[in-house]
Amino acid sequence: MNNKPKKTVIIGGGFAGITAANNLKNSNTEVTIIDKANHHLFQPLLYQVATGALSPGDIAAPIRAILGKNSKIRVVLGEVKKIHPRKKHLSLVNGRKIPFDQLVLAPGAQYNYFGNEEWQEHAPGLKTISDALKVRERILQSLEEAEQLQDPQQRQMHLTYVIIGGGPTGVEMAGAIAEIAKRTMRNGFKNVKEEEIRIFLVEAAPNILNGFPEPLGDKGKDMLEELGVKVLRGTPVVKIERDTVHLKVGSIHSSNIIWAAGIKASPLLDSLQVEQDRLGRVFVNGDLSIPGYPDIFVLGDAAHFKDPSGKPLPALASVARQQGIYLGKQLARKEKGNYLPPHFRYIDKGTMATIGTAKAVANIRGLKFSGFFAWVLWSTIHILLLIGFRNRINVFVEWVWNYITRKRGVQLITDRSRCRHCSNNEVQVGRKKSI
Ligand SMILES: Cc1cc2nc3c(=O)[nH]c(=O)nc-3n(C[C@H](O)[C@H](O)[C@H](O)COP(=O)(O)OP(=O)(O)OC[C@H]3O[C@@H](n4cnc5c(N)ncnc54)[C@H](O)[C@@H]3O)c2cc1C
Known part of the structure; x- marks a missing residue:
């Protein structure tokens, strides 16, 4: 043998x-x-990095730190x-x-991107830490630009956010952007008026949150609308160009287009x-x-x-x-000749999506919840699923802080290559320069 x-x-x-x-x-x-990548990434919370609620290190852990202690496991980058x-x-x-x-x-x-790979440049998706940071920079940068611009059309483009895809990621993203743009950041931007900010969630199917049972899609839509998000259902996107999304009916000009559709x-x-x-x-x-x-x-x-x-x-x-x-x-x-049943069985423990700071929808083993209780459930489960005690504590503290103060902790802009109005010598339009 x-x-x-x-x-x-x-x-x-x-x-x-x-x-x-x-x-x-x-x-x-x-x-x-x-x-x-050298790290394991907790993708369900990527949108929180993209919207400045968490830092990349809160939702990622080096693979070597997770597995490297075991002498039989080798890690290769x-x-x-x-x-x-x-x-x-x-x-x-x-x-x-x-x-x-x-x-x-x-x-x-x-x-x-369903065969339209050229859309990716204008409508980035959220899959990696660098995607999330790119989206975060765009959101913060557009508020900075609007603060300085006089032209109403230009201002509107920077204060319009389009999220494509009404699944959990799109819904969570739209809710979080509504909160930062309309509540958290507004105090810092004296020239930006709440009524100027427009957030669209665009979905081709007749309803959002398709994987959720019937009333939760409608509940999610109502909660988003309460936060000021316009939910466009049954609205396929036909083309995306720089700063413009063309829909079957009409187009939207926006410098913040985010792809979350499949x-x-x-x-x-x-x-x-x-x-x-x-x-x-x-x-x-x-x-x-x-x-x-x-x-x-x-x-x-x-x-x-x-x-x-x-x-x-x-x-x-x-x-x-x-x-x-x-x-x-x-x-x-x-190895020991001692097999489990030769058929994997999935146990569906439920699905959930959060909408803003204190609301969520959840379907747990057929029981449907929405509102604050669903959000507490969502927060607890996500903290428990994070890898690493330090990350759990960090995320818990950030969320409590965010809940009490409604402030987003991480608002730094480090790449200003898209900034068209920065008069800083270090930055030029359309070109990256290290700072
Ligand atoms: C923004 C977002 C939000 C989400 N929200 C939720 C949610 O709320 N609830 C939920 O249940 N699920 C959610 N998901 C889905 C969930 O994250 C995925 O289903 C899950 O990550 C799949 O796990 P996986 O191990 O198959 O792949 P992944 O977790 O994606 O891991 C794949 C790994 O393979 C590595 N890799 C890929 N190609 C190569 C290669 N060629 N060579 C070497 N390494 C490679 C990658 O770097 C990565 O580390 C979300 C996903 C995203 C993107």
């Missing part, structure tokens, strides 16, 4: 990859986890370029080849050359392996795993975490 430990390689240190690695740490397997499933190795962008006996693929997803799986999966769905997700078996490759597994946003009704599981952190736990345990037990 061959007792040599198996080489298990995990691609991606997101929710699925980190939990899979954590559940493998007491096994005999040699684990290597590869990520192109690198981008995987190609997977060779038959030869059982993968190659990194820097040319390094890494062999594996078992491969766990958890590279997540990216924003889907995702597609990581392009890395294409190199497997196996069956994928229209969003690029790989079809997986009940045990998360790929048909024809019993030692290659795909998890999280990258996987098309059918629920009992035949629909794919949604792209949620809870799905990714549960799949990571299942597979980590399964691979650890496999």
